[in-house]
Structure formats: C-alpha cells, structure tokens
Amino acid sequence: MTIKIKVLKHPELTWYEKLYFPQIISGLLITIKHLIRFKPITIQYPEEVKELPERYRGIHVLPADDEGEIRCVACKLCEVACPTQAISIVAEPADDYGIERRPKVYNIDFMRCVFCGFCVEACPCDALRMGMKYELSSYNRAGLVHTKEVFFDPNVKSHAPRDNANFLYEMGKGEILDNPEEIDKVKELTGMYTES
Ligand code: SF4
Ligand code: SF4
DSSP states (O other): OOOOOOOOOOOOOOHHHHTOHHHHHHHHHHHHHHHHTOOOOSOOTTTSOOOOOTTOOOSEEEEEOTTSSBOOOOOOHHHHHOTTOOEEEEEEEOGGGTSSEEEEEEEEETTTOOOOOHHHHHOTTSOOEEOSOOOOOOSSGGGGEEOHHHHEEEEEEOOOOTHHHHHHHHHHTTOSOOOHHHHHHHHHHHHTTTOO
C-alpha cells in the first residue's frame, strides 16, 4: 500500500504583512472598540448576587411533607447512587409517624460532593433536591459536612407519596417477587420524577 505525502509550504508573507504595523493597528482598533462599547460581564459580588438558571445544581435541600416534617424515609438509594460516597445516612424506626424509617443522621460531605445530582435522580419520593445556594466555605473540614438540620427546609414542599420509597426499599431487599404487575409499578414509580 502506497502512502501519499503532501508537502505543505510555509506561506510567504507579503511586503504589506512584513510591515507588521497594520496588524498591530488593527489589533489596537479592536481593543479601542471594546473599550468604547464597554459592557461589564462581572458582578460586584457579594453586594450583587448572580441570577442563577432555574435548573442550577446548588447545595442540597431536604423538602418537607404536608405536615411540615422531613420527607425522607431513609431508604438510602441516594447514598448508593452517589459516585463519591459523600452521603451517609443512619436510619431509625418511624412507626409513630406511620412510616417504616426516617433518617436519624443524614450528612453530605461537601469535600467529596461534585454536585452531579445523581442522588436527587435516585430518590423515589422527591425527598431530596438540588438547591440554589452556592456559598460553601468553612474555616475547618468539619464545617463542610452538612447535617439534615442544615439541609431541611420546611418552606420547600414535596407532595410525592412516601409509599414509593417503602416499596422500592422492599424490592431492593428482594422481598417483592418478580411478576409483571410489580414490574409495572416499579416502572411507574421510578419514571414518575424523571420527567420535568
Ligand atoms: S450531587 Fe452527586 S456527588 Fe453530591 S451527594 Fe449527590 S450524588 Fe453525591
Ligand atoms: S433516596 Fe430520598 S428517601 Fe431515600 S434516603 Fe435518599 S433522600 Fe431519603
């Protein structure tokens, strides 16, 4: 097999290009044009706060249910979905509240979190959302591990049924048999919050 080789010659500069001054002047004209039509693209933070897009993925929020209580049922699907293992949940029984479990501890380590949103996608009962806050600083490492007391926002409401998470949790333990009706229910539940 023959290989074709094409030799490219270095382009010769014309006498006009060799002067260089016209190029320097045209560059300066572009700079002057931008100076005259000056339009700032920076903002004076923190006096000015940037308006963020609706789907911005900021610091997480744990929404409340209709009674103003935390919506999460500690199914741990978000913990499993997290690629950086930033979430740690310890569950406790919540029979008094008519559900199987609720989180006793719900922490997110922001030294690990990459704000991918997988945890929110994994949640079957809309108990975790990406918020709009992005100011995240601390004088020590412990301050970057946020607890549920920090995330929980009673003003953010979720009306999604808790049964979704209980059902998927049972399914994850293998306690729900593989029959078409149950598969349809899983499809319905898992697809419910992916549409927006
Ligand atoms: S946003 Fe991504 S990295 Fe951060 S806690 Fe959720 S799944 Fe983990
Ligand atoms: S997936 Fe949702 S309900 Fe389950 S533990 Fe995470 S936030 Fe709570």
